[in-house]
Amino acid sequence: MHTPADDATIGSTFEACVQAFGAQPFLAVPANPARVYHPGGWQISYADAAAQVRALTAAYAAAGYGVGHRVSLLLENRPEHLLHKLAMNALGICCVPLNADHRPREMAYVLEHAKVDLVVVAGPLQALLRAAIDASVHRPVVAPLDAAELPRAAKPAASTTPAPDTPASVLYTSGTTGRPKGCVLSHRYELEAGRWYATAGGLTAFRDGAERIYNPLPLFHVNASIFSFYCAMLRGNCQVQTDRFSPARWWAEVSESGATVVHYLGVVVPMLLAQPPGPHERRHSVRFAIGAGVDPQRHAEFEQRFGFPLVEIWGMTEMVRAIVDNEVPRQVGTRAFGRPRPGLQVRTVDDADRDLPDGTPGEMLVRHSAATPRRDFFSGYLDDPDATEQAWRGGWFHTGDIVTRSVDGLLRFIDRRKNIIRRSGENIAAAEVEAVLQTHPLVEQAAVLAVPDELREEEVLACVVLQPEARRDPAPAVQALFEHCNAELAYFKVPGWMWLADSIPTTSTQKIQKHQIFEPGVDPRSLPGIVDLRARTRRDVPAAASEPKRG
Numbered sequence: 210m211h212t213p214a215d216d217a218t219i220g221s222t223f224e225a226c227v228q229a230f231g232a233q234p235f236l237a238v239p240a241n242p243a244r245v246y247h248p249g250g251w252q253i254s255y256a257d258a259a260a261q262v263r264a265l266t267a268a269y270a271a272a273g274y275g276v277g278h279r280v281s282l283l284l285e286n287r288p289e290h291l292l293h294k295l296a297m298n299a300l301g302i303c304c305v306p307l308n309a310d311h312r313p314r315e316m317a318y319v320l321e322h323a324k325v326d327l328v329v330v331a332g333p334l335q336a337l338l339r340a341a342i343d344a345s346v347h348r349p350v351v352a353p354l355d356a357a358e359l360p361r362a363a364k365p366a367a368s369t370t371p372a373p374d375t376p377a378s379v380l381y382t383s384g385t386t387g388r389p390k391g392c393v394l395s396h397r398y399e400l401e402a403g404r405w406y407a408t409a410g411g412l413t414a415f416r417d418g419a420e421r422i423y424n425p426l427p428l429f430h431v432n433a434s435i436f437s438f439y440c441a442m443l444r445g446n447c448q449v450q451t452d453r454f455s456p457a458r459w460w461a462e463v464s465e466s467g468a469t470v471v472h473y474l475g476v477v478v479p480m481l482l483a484q485p486p487g488p489h490e491r492r493h494s495v496r497f498a499i500g501a502g503v504d505p506q507r508h509a510e511f512e513q514r515f516g517f518p519l520v521e522i523w524g525m526t527e528m529v530r531a532i533v534d535n536e537v538p539r540q541v542g543t544r545a546f547g548r549p550r551p552g553l554q555v556r557t558v559d560d561a562d563r564d565l566p567d568g569t570p571g572e573m574l575v576r577h578s579a580a581t582p583r584r585d586f587f588s589g590y591l592d593d594p595d596a597t598e599q600a601w602r603g604g605w606f607h608t609g610d611i612v613t614r615s616v617d618g619l620l621r622f623i624d625r626r627k628n629i630i631r632r633s634g635e636n637i638a639a640a641e642v643e644a645v646l647q648t649h650p651l652v653e654q655a656a657v658l659a660v661p662d663e664l665r666e667e668e669v670l671a672c673v674v675l676q677p678e679a680r681r682d683p684a685p686a687v688q689a690l691f692e693h694c695n696a697e698l699a700y701f702k703v704p705g706w707m708w709l710a711d712s713i714p715t716t717s718t719q720k721i722q723k724h725q726i727f728e729p730g731v732d733p734r735s736l737p738g739i740v741d742l743r744a745r746t747r748r749d750v751p752a753a754a755s756e757p758k759r760g
Contacts, residue, residue, distance in 0.1 A: 210407060210417055210444050218371050218396045220299030223262070223442065230445035231256035233418050236288045237449045239462040244452050245333060246287050255445070258292060265296035272359040275366025276301030276375060279323050281349070282428075283307040283330040283338055286452045289354060290428045291438060293329060294378075298396065301371030305379045305391075306429035309334055316341035323379050323391055323591065325349040326362060373397040379591055380431055380526050391591030392526045394435070401585040402431075402529045403439020409550075411535035412497055412520055415470075420446040423468035425454040425477075430718055431526045437472060454719075456480040460489035469494050473519070475502025476719040478511050479647060490515055499533070504644050505542040512541065521546045523622065527587040528575060528606060532620060540619065548618040552577060557614050562603055570623050570636065573612045574605035582606075611638070628723075630659040631667050635701045639669075642704065645697045646671060651679045651686045654713050656721045660706060660733055668743065670733055671704035672726055674713055683709050687740050695745070705743040708733060 211229055213222045235258045240250035253261075274280065280302050284290040294304045305323045307316055320328075320341060330338045331354045342348055350360045371377075377396045381389040407415050422441050426433040433450065441448045449466045451458075454477060463471055477500070484490075495517045503511070503519050512518055518539070523546040524531035532555075534540070534547035549555045557571035558564055565571040576582035582604050589597040600607050611623040623629075624638035631637075639657040646655035654674040662668035671690070679686040687707055694703045714725040727733050734741075 210415075212443070213400045213404065216373060217400060218298070218373060218375070219295065219377055219399060220266075220371070222400055223295050223299070224259070226442050226445065227255045227259040230418060231259075233445050234421075234447040235442075236291060237421070237447055237466060238288055239449060239451050239458075239466045241452065241458065241462075246331070251288065252447075253288070258295075261292050262295045262299070265293055266299045268359055269296055269300055269302060270369060273362035273366060274300060274302050274327070274359070275369035276371060277364075277367040278326045278362060279303045279305050279379065281305045281307050281320065281323070281325045281328040283309060283328055283334050284354060284428070285309045285331065285334070286428050286433075286450055287331060287354075288450055291434070291448075291450075294434070298371065298377050300369045301366070301375050303376040303379060306434065307338075308381075308427070308429045309337065311337075311341075313337065313340035313344045317345035317347075318388065319381055319391075320345050320349060321347040326364070327352060327360065329354060329359075371396060374588070376588065378435070380429070380434075382526060390593060390596060393588040393591050394431075394526075395588050398529050398585055398587060399435045399439055400443075402435050402531075403441075403443050405530050405552075406436055406440040407443050409531075409533050409535055411533075412518055412537065412539075413499060413533055413535040415440065415444050415446065418445040420444065420469045421449050421467050422446060422470045422472070423449040423451065423463055423466055424472045425451045425459075426472055426474070426718060427453070431524075432472060436524070436531070454480075456484050460484075460487055460493070463495060464489040464493045467494055469496050471495055471498045473498050473500035473503075474719055475500070475504060478503050478507055478519070482507060482511060482514070501546070504647055505544055506644060506648050508542040523547070523610070523620070525608060527600070528608070529585045529587075530575075530577075540621075544622045545619055546622055547620065549575075549620075554578060555614070555620065556605060557612060562605075567614050567616050570611050570613050572626055573608045573610050573620070574603075575608060576605050579604075628658070630657075630669055632662070632669065632701055633665040637669060637702050642669060642671065642694065642698065642702055645694055646673065646690065649690055649693050651676050651689060653677075654721075656713050656723055656726060657704070658723050658726070662705070662743075665705075668705040669702065669746075670706040670708065672708050672710050672713060674710050680709075691742055691745065700746055703742070703746045705741075705746045706734060707740040707742060708736065709738060709740075 211226050233255055234252050235255045237252040238247045242248045282290050297304050328349050328351050352359050374395045376393050377399050378394045379391045381391050422437050424433045424437050428434045438448055497518050497520050499520045501522050521534045522531050530553040532547045534545050554576050556574045577584035609626045611626050613621045624640040628639040629636050642657040643655050646652050653676050656672045658670055659667040660670045675686055714722045
């Protein structure tokens with residue numbers, strides 16, 4: 210493994226890795242005849258990638274780009290994204306990836322907020338970019354991916370020699386509670402993210418030059434473009450970058466690519482379990498999978514069927530040091546995500562930031578240490594110092610996640626703070642109710658949130674997308690879902706309202722966007738078709754005592 214020095218930058222580290230691992234495979238793309246790029250598959254070594262990166266670096270330098278410039282990449286999951294980013298970072302250019310699933314106005318916001326100087330775009334996405342620029346008051350110059358040369362920078366670069374604290378990326382949060390914030394990530398942050406993952410050990414021990422990390426997540430996301438990518442690079446391993454998650458293609462790609470490590474999100478697990486048994490699902494080389502959000506009730510089922518551990522992890526774009534449940538014995542099916550390692554301190558606190566005893570749910574606060582609390586964290590929210598300082602109040606970063614900690618330090622995820630429902634003095638994690646709903650065969654998708662209640666403060670609302678066969682006659686489905694929840698959950702956690710939706714909005718990484726389910730100012734309780742179950746969600750009322758009321 211190559212360990213970056215304290216004064217290392219991404220460019221210097223990449224060159225050192227090329228010298229150490231030159232002939233080893235660096236990046237790969239699985240074959241997919243339906244894909245517009247590299248349909249037959251693709252692979253490149255460290256040495257050959259270096260030649261391309263050096264040529265790109267020369268092109269950016271010739272056009273006058275360097276420290277102080279921000280360049281957006283709209284390339285989907287093409288491996289060229291990573292080669293361009295390495296070239297840009299070598300000169301101190303800051304990379305601002307764009308999400309190809311954004312609508313024009315969403316993309317316009319990023320272009321404006323980041324004050325992007327240049328956009329490099331793949332051919333099929335040029336119409337989307339043009340519509341975004343037309344919707345924006347900011348007008349960056351554009352270069353097609355296959356352009357012979359780059360347009361000249363409109364302003365001079367401050368230099369072409371980055372430092373460890375020079376911004377390497379601005380990644381935008383998913384914006385699940387409002388407008389996305391731009392997280393500024395330095396060269397030091399990105400390299401430390403890779404080193405931290407590469408040295409986690411335990412069940413997630415990496416070998417030098419022997420791993421192939423299959424990552425189906427988007428390159429505008431910290432997981433694929435930083436966390437796994439720099440882990441692979443520092444160990445001389447190969448990142449296998451597919452275009453996107455596909456349950457139908459997953460096992461063939463994992464098997465044929467020789468993947469030894471795979472990355473997942475919670476939504477991947479039920480989709481793969483729903484696939485019929487196939488020849489590839491046990492014909493693979495996977496040692497472990499790493500991800501977050503697996504349904505606790507399906508965790509063990511997945512491991513038993515497919516033959517490798519799902520190692521749960523906690524992390525966020527703002528915080529480089531992910532926490533990993535990689536020690537034996539693990540707590541499978543309990544939402545445990547591990548214990549902090551040296552270099553990360555954790556507290557659980559109440560709403561007034563007072564420490565809570567072990568076993569009590571509270572917000573998780575994190576820092577590096579008392580002397581250097583922000584070491585290797587994100588540099589801040591772009592052009593939003595107030596939000597940055599608010600997140601860091603008291604010298605600890607406030608994650609917004611509610612967790613419990615056991616006496617031996619094991620952390621378990623409860624829910625995002627904003628997803629805690631306060632009903633008659635009881636705190637209810639929306640994620641727990643969602644997990645139960647998702648286990649019912651009639652449910653395709655579910656989101657749980659709070660609605661006002663004049664008696665109980667808040668009530669549990671379940672928004673459910675039924676499987677197609679259940680949509681023709683939904684009344685029995687509602688009855689079945691209520692009885693299912695009532696059998697699995699304490700009475701006060703059972704949904705008091707149920708609303709059947711045609712779809713639930715999600716981000717490109719399949720995170721549900723609860724704030725987009727209903728229009729602003731709309732009270733869901735007044736919508737046609739909503740089902741009132743409140744009379745049945747009482748301690749003294751058995752499951753079959755009354756029928757639900759429809760709005």
